[in-house]
Amino acid sequence: MSELPTWLKPIADAAADVSAGTLAPSLPAPPPDARPSAVLMLFAEHEGEPSVLLTERAATLRQHAGQISFPGGAQDPEDDGPTATALREAHEEVGLEPDGVSVLGRLPTLWLSYSNFAVTPVLATRDHLDGLRVVDEAEVAQVLRVPLDRLLDPEHRFSVVRGGWRGPAFDVGTPVPLWGFTAGVLARLLRVAGLERPWDESRTRPLPEPR
Numbered sequence: 078m079s080e081l082p083t084w085l086k087p088i089a090d091a092a093a094d095v096s097a098g099t100l101a102p103s104l105p106a107p108p109p110d111a112r113p114s115a116v117l118m119l120f121a122e123h124e125g126e127p128s129v130l131l132t133e134r135a136a137t138l139r140q141h142a143g144q145i146s147f148p149g150g151a152q153d154p155e156d157d158g159p160t161a162t163a164l165r166e167a168h169e170e171v172g173l174e175p176d177g178v179s180v181l182g183r184l185p186t187l188w189l190s191y192s193n194f195a196v197t198p199v200l201a202t203r204d205h206l207d208g209l210r211v212v213d214e215a216e217v218a219q220v221l222r223v224p225l226d227r228l229l230d231p232e233h234r235f236s237v238v239r240g241g242w243r244g245p246a247f248d249v250g251t252p253v254p255l256w257g258f259t260a261g262v263l264a265r266l267l268r269v270a271g272l273e274r275p276w277d278e279s280r281t282r283p284l285p286e287p288r
Contacts (some may be wrong), residue, residue: 084127084225085120085202085250088233091270092200097185100265107195108187113172114194115159116149117167118262119178123222124204131221131259133251134171135214145221145255151194159183159197170217171209173269178203184266189258198262212275223249228263239284246282253285 081089097106119130148167156162160180165171182196206222218262227233233248237256245264246256255263267273 082122082127087270087272088266089268090101091182091198092182095184095204095266095269097187099269100185101187101261104187105190107186108193111195113152113159113189113197115151115152115166115197115199116147116259117163117173117233118147118184118198118200118266119167119173119202120200120204120225121203121206123224127225128206128222129225129228129263130171130173131184131249131255132216132224133218133221133253135218136214137215143218143253144257144259145249145251145253146257147187147198148195148217148260150216159186160199163199163201164195167250170211170213171220173209177208182260187258187262193238195287196258197269221249221251223255225272228267229272229274231274234276235280235282236278237284238281242284254282258283 080083084166086287093124112287121128131145132148134146136143148170149163150166152162156165163174178201181202184200186195186197209218209220211217228261235246237245237246245260246254
């Protein structure tokens with residue numbers, strides 16, 4: 078892709094400039110023994126609308142069942158870095174062929190302490206999000222193509238809370254909202270990109286119970 082669409086350029090620029098402290102201010106740096114992993118943040122048009130690729134995780138998973146996430150997972154020994162991991166995982170989960178995918182860059186690596194994963198978000202784009210499907214039913218329940226306008230709509234923004242913890246969330250039309258790591262990365266990236274629209278930051282919902 079020789080020239081980025083107008084709607085994507087601020088996102089790509091923000092990804093190039095964002096720091097780990099801005100992206101996830103509450104997360105410490107990954108320790109040396111953290112397991113490398115990566116997720117694919119794929120933005121492209123779908124049915125004429127700028128959209129992002131997400132998945133609903135399978136309900137049978139031991140961790141994070143039913144949650145909304147980017148395609149991704151742990152780095153395999155044969156992977157040549159985070160980009161290769163993100164593209165391989167997306168191919169295995171939703172059938173994304175790497176041909177035609179333009180990698181725009183990598184965001185800072187973030188540490189998930191509960192799983193000890195060091196996660197690198199890989200920003201990419203392609204001409205469309207057609208033809209993707211559930212390939213690995215053990216990992217993925219459904220493929221989601223969420224319009225960017227829905228993520229930016231103030232009526233679909235809120236925070237989830239449990240005890241003293243609070244985090245960003247989005248209503249993406251699924252029973253379980255988009256929350257947690259994926260929501261945090263998207264929320265802060267869109268804010269840094271200057272795309273966030275004013276929303277009622279006092280609006281909260283209880284954190285979904287684990288499934």
